[in-house]
Amino acid sequence: MAIDKNARYLESHEYAKPSGEYMVFGISDHAQAELGDVVFVELPAVGKTLAKGAIFGTIESVKAASDLYAPLSGTVVEVNEAVKNDPSLVNKDCYGDGWLIKVAPSDPAEFQSLLDSAAYGKAIGEE
Amino acid sequence: MNREEPTNTTALHDWHVAHGAKMAPFAGYDMPINYSTGAVEEHLITRRSVGLFDIDHMGQFEITGQGADDFVARMITAKVSDLVPPMARYSLLLDEAGGIIDDLFVYRLPTSWWIVVNASNRATDLAWFKAHAPSNVEVVDRSDDTYMIAVQGPRAIELIDRVADSPVSNIQRFCWGNIAIDGIPVLFGRTGYTGEDGGELFFPAEKALQLWEFLLRQGESLGIETKPIGLAARDSLRFEAGMPLHGHEISIEINPIEAGFKWACDFDKEFVGKEALLAIIEKGVSRKLVGIEVFGGVPREGYEVASPEGTVVGRCVAGMFCPTVKKYAANAFVEPEFAKVGTHVAVLIRGQSREAVVVKRPLYVPAYRR
Numbered sequence: 001m002a003i004d005k006n007a008r009y010l011e012s013h014e015y016a017k018p019s020g021e022y023m024v025f026g027i028s029d030h031a032q033a034e035l036g037d038v039v040f041v042e043l044p045a046v047g048k049t050l051a052k053g054a055i056f057g058t059i060e061s062v063k064a065a066s067d068l069y070a071p072l073s074g075t076v077v078e079v080n081e082a083v084k085n086d087p088s089l090v091n092k093d094c095y096g097d098g099w100l101i102k103v104a105p106s107d108p109a110e111f112q113s114l115l116d117s118a119a120y121g122k123a124i125g126e127e
Numbered sequence: 128m129n130r131e132e133p134t135n136t137t138a139l140h141d142w143h144v145a146h147g148a149k150m151a152p153f154a155g156y157d158m159p160i161n162y163s164t165g166a167v168e169e170h171l172i173t174r175r176s177v178g179l180f181d182i183d184h185m186g187q188f189e190i191t192g193q194g195a196d197d198f199v200a201r202m203i204t205a206k207v208s209d210l211v212p213p214m215a216r217y218s219l220l221l222d223e224a225g226g227i228i229d230d231l232f233v234y235r236l237p238t239s240w241w242i243v244v245n246a247s248n249r250a251t252d253l254a255w256f257k258a259h260a261p262s263n264v265e266v267v268d269r270s271d272d273t274y275m276i277a278v279q280g281p282r283a284i285e286l287i288d289r290v291a292d293s294p295v296s297n298i299q300r301f302c303w304g305n306i307a308i309d310g311i312p313v314l315f316g317r318t319g320y321t322g323e324d325g326g327e328l329f330f331p332a333e334k335a336l337q338l339w340e341f342l343l344r345q346g347e348s349l350g351i352e353t354k355p356i357g358l359a360a361r362d363s364l365r366f367e368a369g370m371p372l373h374g375h376e377i378s379i380e381i382n383p384i385e386a387g388f389k390w391a392c393d394f395d396k397e398f399v400g401k402e403a404l405l406a407i408i409e410k411g412v413s414r415k416l417v418g419i420e421v422f423g424g425v426p427r428e429g430y431e432v433a434s435p436e437g438t439v440v441g442r443c444v445a446g447m448f449c450p451t452v453k454k455y456a457a458n459a460f461v462e463p464e465f466a467k468v469g470t471h472v473a474v475l476i477r478g479q480s481r482e483a484v485v486v487k488r489p490l491y492v493p494a495y496r497r
Contacts (some may be wrong), residue, residue, distance in 0.1 A: 034358075036149070036160075037167040039448035040425050058477070060425040062166045062448065063357050065477060088167065127467065 002029040003121050004095040006113035008071070016071035016111060018093070019102065022071055023111070026089065026099045027059065030124045035061035038090040041083055043101055048076045050103065052110055057100065059090070072125055074103035074108045137183040138274065138335035141399055148357060150470050154247035156184040159357040166359035170450040173280045173321055173364055178356035180277040186249030186270040188256060188330065190240040194263040199240045202259060203233060204383065204400070206393035210235040212324045213302045215316055219383055219391050220244075220252060221400030226379040226387070228255060230371060232318060233301055241314075243275075243327075245373050260398070274332040276339060278365075281494060283325030287315065290345045295326060300495050309341045311416040318362065322368025322493040366458070367449045369418075369489025374444040375428065376416055376458050385412040385460065387488075414441065418488040419457045421446070424476040426457035427494060431475045432465075432483070439463045443474065461485075 007017035013031035016023045032038065040060040045113040050056050057068040079101050084088045089098040105111070115123060135156045144150060148159035159181065161169060172178055190199055200207050205218030214232040221229050229248040234241035244252045249270060256266045278287060288294045291306040295315050298304040303316040314329040330338060339355075346353025362372065371377045377386050384407045392404060419432065426446030431439050449456050456466030457474060465472055470485040 035163045039167070042424065058424075060448075062161075062363075065425065065427075091165065 001033060001124070001126060002095070003117045003126070004028075005117045007095065008111055008116055009120035009123075010069055010071050010114060012069050013124075014069055015095075016072050016103075016114060018111070021104070022077060023074065023103045023105050024099045025056070025068075025071060025101050025103060026094055027068070028120070028124075029094050030126075032091050032094045032098075035059065035066065036065070037062045038087040039088070041087050041100065043079045043084065044076050046076050047077060050074055050076065050106075059087075068100070070103075071114055072103065072105050073107055074105040076101050077104050078102035131143040135184070137181055138332060139181045139183070139339055142336060142339065143181065143355070144207035146355065147399075148355075151358075153358055154184055154245070155395060158184060159355070161357035161359045162355055164354060165449075166357065166363065167356065167450045169360035170363050172352060172354045173323060173360065174451050175281065176352035176355060177278060177283045177286050177325075177346055178281040178321070178360070178476065179339065180279065180356050180361055181339070182275045182277050182327070182361075183332075183335065184246035186244045186246060186252065186268065187273045187275070188242040188244065188253060189267045189269050190256070190264065191238065191267075192240065192264040194261050195240055196265045197466055198260060199233065199242075202256060203231065204392040204398050205233065206396065207233065207235075208396070212237050213298070213304055215301050215318060215467050216420045217391060219377070219388060220255065221383070221398070221404075222379065223400060224401060225376040225382040225384075225400045225403030227373070227381055227383060227388075228252060228379060229373055230314070230377060234314075234316060238389055241329075246375060272332050273329050274338075274407055275334045276328045276330075276335075276342075276479075277319055277321075278328060278342065279319045279321040279323045279325035279326065279356075283323065284317075285340070286346055286349065286351050286353060288463045289349055290342070291315075298326075300324075308338060311338050320370055322370070322489070322491050323364075324495050357422060363447055363450060366445060366447060366456075367451055367489065368493050369491075372445065378453055381460075382407055382412075384408055385414050386416045412463060414460040415463050416444075417459055417461055417466050418490060419443070419459050419472065419474065419483045420486045421455045421457060421474045421476070421481055421483040424474075424479070425455050425479045426474045426476065426481075426483070430457070432457075432459045432461055433473045433475060433480065434465065435471050435473060437473070439481070440472065449490055454490060456486070456490060457483075458488075
């Protein structure tokens with residue numbers, strides 16, 4: 001499974017990845033493979049404030065629904081409309097076109113508290 | 128029924144695992160849920176070309192004897208008096224109260240009746256048939272020595288025509304014929320559970336791997352896209368096409384009238400459960416099976432259906448994303464006054480009320496009915 005080295009992770013498989021002054025949230029390759037085909041995503045509105053660890057949305061695959069947890073605190077500045085219309089983007093390109101939301105982080109230091117790619121790889125039993 | 132601890136595997140189990148299938152228990156068997164292709168794409172392949180399904184978990188009984196015709200007629204709901212070889216027909220198996228023990232396909236063979244039942248009910252069905260069989264009827268479980276593969280899709284008949292020793296395109300829908308493929312004797316039923324044309328193949332169990340790999344290889348060399356399809360897509364295909372799955376749209380707790388299967392019952396003959404059904408028809412049903420399209424989430428089994436005012440009026444028995452019609456939909460039993468197409472309802476998805484509307488079933492009209 002691919003692990004994006006520029007991202008950091010929660011054990012629940014969401015990632016945060018720096019994008020200029022913002023952070024992009026998504027789910028890892030391991031998570032999308034485990035979920036199977038993603039058929040629905042529900043994401044927060046732009047402007048919504050998220051606390052680290054809070055549920056920010058739902059992702060549903062053919063087999064089950066899962067909550068999405070915010071890796072970092074911040075305010076939603078952009079939502080991936082393309083993935084709402086075509087949830088399979090999460091399966092096809094979870095670190096690229098299948099990103100979920102973009103957030104202005106309220107405490108950039110939180111990023112350091114997440115699992116780096118090596119630690120996340122270990123957590124999912126790889127490397 | 129034991130869905131938690133599969134004790135059985137099919138002869139293709141190792142093939143599935145070696146080809147990247149995600150395996151999970153179903154009806155006591157460890158079965159492929161989807162391959163690396165993915166459930167949605169597998170669904171779409173079956174709708175555009177050919178899907179191959181390992182359905183060896185299905186059970187087959189053979190009924191013979193002097194009293195077999197009368198026995199079959201009395202035990203199942205469908206009309207069988209007009210069934211002559213090579214015909215086959217869908218039917219229900221009821222208990223005395225009109226509950227649906229199982230649904231099945233009955234094939235009229237030259238000297239016997241061939242009954243195909245669901246894996247999860249095989250033991251129950253067999254015991255039911257045997258308990259009711261008079262001394263001049265023999266009921267034999269042929270499941271272990273019979274393998275069953277489904278070949279489904281708009282190019283399925285073309286594929287089989289090109290690889291079999293005799294064509295199947297002249298076998299009519301819901302009829303069967305004897306063919307040979309790669310030297311293997313096959314009883315080919317022009318039946319299926321996807322809403323597409325195609326067939327279900329019955330053949331000696333020891334030939335499973337040979338026939339499976341032969342069909343995949345021939346599909347590729349003939350330029351007919353042919354892929355193995357898992358149970359997840361089998362479920363979404365049958366759901367779109369309006370076919371029931373026992374334990375969901377039909378069950379021992381559900382009668383054929385409320386589930387919309389009066390058409391599968393021949394009231395001109397005597398059958399087990401008939402008296403109960405006549406009483407239900409006279410009294411009227413307290414719930415009806417409907418299709419519901421949901422906006423803003425994926426409905427699933429067990430979710431409640433409510434009126435727009437918030438009163439619970441029913442419950443979903445199945446629900447999913449439907450890849451061909453691109454809708455989120457459920458089948459639900461609702462109070463009769465909410466069963467009309469176009470009725471606005473709500474489905475409670477993980478605590479949130481989502482807008483929904485009763486829609487016409489099936490969502491996808493089977494190819495052979497168009």
